[in-house]
Amino acid sequence: MGSMLSETVSFSQDPILYLKLAFTATFFAGLFQSSLGILRLGFVIDFLSKATLVGFMAGAAIIVSLQQLKGLLGIVHFTNKMQITPVLISVFKQRDEWSWQNLLLGFSFLLFLLTTRHISLKKPKLFWVSAAAPLTSVILSTIFVFILRNKTHKIAIIGELPKGLNPPSSNMLYFNGPYLALAIKTGLVTGILSLTEGIAVGRTFAALKNYQVDGNKEMMAIGLMNIAGSCSSCYVTTGSFSRSAVNYNAGAQTAVSNIIMASAVLVTLLFLMPLFYYTPNVVLAAIIITAVVGLIDYQGAYKLWKVDKLDFLACLCSFFGVWFISVPLGLGIAVAISVFKILLHVSRPNTLVLGNIPGTPIFHSLNQYREALRIPSFVILAVESPIYFANSTYLQERILRWVREEEERVKANNESTLKCIILDMTAVTAIDTSGIDTLYELRKVLDKRSLQLVLANPVGNVMEKLHQSNILDSFGLKGVYLSVGEAVADISSSWKAQP
Numbered sequence: 301m302g303s304m305l306s307e308t309v310s311f312s313q314d315p316i317l318y319l320k321l322a323f324t325a326t327f328f329a330g331l332f333q334s335s336l337g338i339l340r341l342g343f344v345i346d347f348l349s350k351a352t353l354v355g356f357m358a359g360a361a362i363i364v365s366l367q368q369l370k371g372l373l374g375i376v377h378f379t380n381k382m383q384i385t386p387v388l389i390s391v392f393k394q395r396d397e398w399s400w401q402n403l404l405l406g407f408s409f410l411l412f413l414l415t416t417r418h419i420s421l422k423k424p425k426l427f428w429v430s431a432a433a434p435l436t437s438v439i440l441s442t443i444f445v446f447i448l449r450n451k452t453h454k455i456a457i458i459g460e461l462p463k464g465l466n467p468p469s470s471n472m473l474y475f476n477g478p479y480l481a482l483a484i485k486t487g488l489v490t491g492i493l494s495l496t497e498g499i500a501v502g503r504t505f506a507a508l509k510n511y512q513v514d515g516n517k518e519m520m521a522i523g524l525m526n527i528a529g530s531c532s533s534c535y536v537t538t539g540s541f542s543r544s545a546v547n548y549n550a551g552a553q554t555a556v557s558n559i560i561m562a563s564a565v566l567v568t569l570l571f572l573m574p575l576f577y578y579t580p581n582v583v584l585a586a587i588i589i590t591a592v593v594g595l596i597d598y599q600g601a602y603k604l605w606k607v608d609k610l611d612f613l614a615c616l617c618s619f620f621g622v623w624f625i626s627v628p629l630g631l632g633i634a635v636a637i638s639v640f641k642i643l644l645h646v647s648r649p650n651t652l653v654l655g656n657i658p659g660t661p662i663f664h665s666l667n668q669y670r671e672a673l674r675i676p677s678f679v680i681l682a683v684e685s686p687i688y689f690a691n692s693t694y695l696q697e698r699i700l701r702w703v704r705e706e707e708e709r710v711k712a713n714n715e716s717t718l719k720c721i722i723l724d725m726t727a728v729t730a731i732d733t734s735g736i737d738t739l740y741e742l743r744k745v746l747d748k749r750s751l752q753l754v755l756a757n758p759v760g761n762v763m764e765k766l767h768q769s770n771i772l773d774s775f776g777l778k779g780v781y782l783s784v785g786e787a788v789a790d791i792s793s794s795w796k797a798q799p
Contacts, residue, residue, distance in 0.1 A: 301325060301535055303363065304486045307381060307626070309479065317474075321483045324474040327530035328487025333495050334523025342499075342515035349641065351608075352634035353496065354600045355615035359622030359630055361595035363387075364588065371585030372406040374399030374454060384623050399454040405444075406582035409437045413590040434587045441583040442576065449578065456581045463573045465566075466533035473530065487536070491526070494538035498522050505544055614641060649685030651698050653706075654724060654784065661785035663724070675788055676716040677795075679706045682724040687735030696738050699723070700745065719795070721751055722787050725758040736769045743774060754791065756784045 301322060311318040336342060366387045370378040375397045379390035413433050420430035445455060474483055499518050506513040526536050547557050604612040614637040622630030654663040655672030663680060666672050681702055687695060699721070707718050723739075743753045755775065758766060766772050772780060778794065781787035 301486055301490045303367070304489065304626075305482070308482055316472075317479070319469075320472045320474040321479055321486070322535050323469045323472050323530045323533070324480075324483040325486035325490060326526050326534065326536045327473055328484050329491030329494065329536045330523045330526030330528075330530060332488055332491040332523070333526065334520050336495070337516045337519030337521075337523060340516050342519060349611070349614065349638040350600075351604050351611035351614045352618045352638050354597050354604065355617065355619035356622055356630055356634045357595040358597065358601070359619040361592040363622060364592045366391075368585035368589050371456070371581045372402060372410075372589075373397070374402035374456065374582070383626065401454050402456075402580075402582045405441065405455060405580060406586050409441060409583050410586040410589060413437060413586055414593070417590060417594070434590075437583050437587060438576070438579055442579045445580050446578040458576055458579045458581065458584075461573045461576055463570060465569060468531060469533040470531040490536045491523075494526075494536055495519060495522060498538035502539060505548055610641060610644075614638065643690070646685065646688065647690045648694060649683060649691050651695070651702065652682045652684065653702065654680040654682055656785075656788075661783070663784045677719045678722060678788060678791075679703060679718060679720075680722045680724060680784055680788075682727065684727040686730035687728055687738065688730070688732050689734035692734045692738040696742055699742060703746070703751065719750075719752060720754060720791055721746060722754045722756050722784055724756045724784050725762060726756070728762055729759060731762045731765055733769070736765065736771055739766075740771050740774065752778075752791070754778070754787050755780045756787050757782055 305318060305321050305325070309318050309321060363384065366384065369375070369387070369391050373391065375391070375394045377390075377394055377397065379386045381387065413430075416430045416433035420427050445457060474480065499513070499515055502513040502518055522538055526534075529535070529537065601612070601615055604615050614634075617637050618630055618634035621633035625633075652665045652667070655666045655669070655674050656663055657669065657672055664672050665682075666674070679702065681699060683695060685691065703718070703721060710716070710718055739753075739755075746753045753775070755766075758780065766780075778791065781790065
């Protein structure tokens, strides 16, 4: 949210407008989230694939970390842009503003925070070490700066913080003006991100404790929370993974733990705010960097590379989209890649040539099982997707290409003439009218070449549509079988019976 708003509005120059846009973006984020839940559109979040999220979150984490160089180095004049190039240019252009006191203090606490995080990751029972580290850092750094306050003028501090509860902010919601589009756009992007993270956190702990999470109810809860937050001086938020992990590891079973946490925050707001006067900004920057470092899942990216190169490409595109373009466009690239991948799989489904496992009625891919054998005079093909208008033409061309390649192979090896093509439809879960027409056209084309087309094991709804379309009449009595093995046995015996 900060990155998107800061590209257009500067908090230092116009803090009131900045706050108005932040609260308004939070309102629209909540409105969007709750609307998805009410309309039961939770499936929309699933368009953000794991691969694109890995790249997007890593890119966003690095961008946020680079922004903290302002605090770590003590730079006063820093760019408002978020892309990596202008940030690095600003850092090295303002070398004369670098402060060795900030560097020493910042990197000392950054090392401390990263070390405690590493300890907690290696030994989960010591989760409290990393959980307590940020507060410990704030206390120690505040005491250090207070004691040496006459010698640390170059270390920027927070200064005076107002005590008391958040004031109502419903009067600051910005529904009319030139920046309304920015507030809506920021709300949608941050709403999608917080919703994705919140539901992911919920599903993670639901799996650990063996219970179910209703995505639509989660959306409504998070959305209503953000709508209420926008009216009480809060920016967009979601279910926190780190705090949920602390609760889980501490053995919390109910929402009473949240009540205790809220009470602690309330006491801090009412009575403890003056204690943060000498807290250095550099420590806050170190805490932020430590928090976002956890979003960089390099092991997940390596796994994507090993398992699926297309997923890894999607990860890279969303990563560099955030790095070099912008956070919202990076998210847009991530969604576009996810949708493109779906369309690619639908429009270019996998087709396999099957062979028989000797001594069994089982047929598997010739490429996957070396012991699988071809059946003379047959070519057995499997389609591993629904047959729709989007892929029907491709499937027809691909099947005819398989037939041509098999005929060339048979001719080159002087084997038995190809007579029958069996289409295994076990994995074809659905078919539309275009798919039915494709099967009809394919049968006619092969019939002209004196080749028989046979369908094996069309599933329930597919069989029902084939029956309703009357296409089965053109296939005849020996055109549809319950299994590939049955089709091979019956057709082979019929050939033997012929004089």
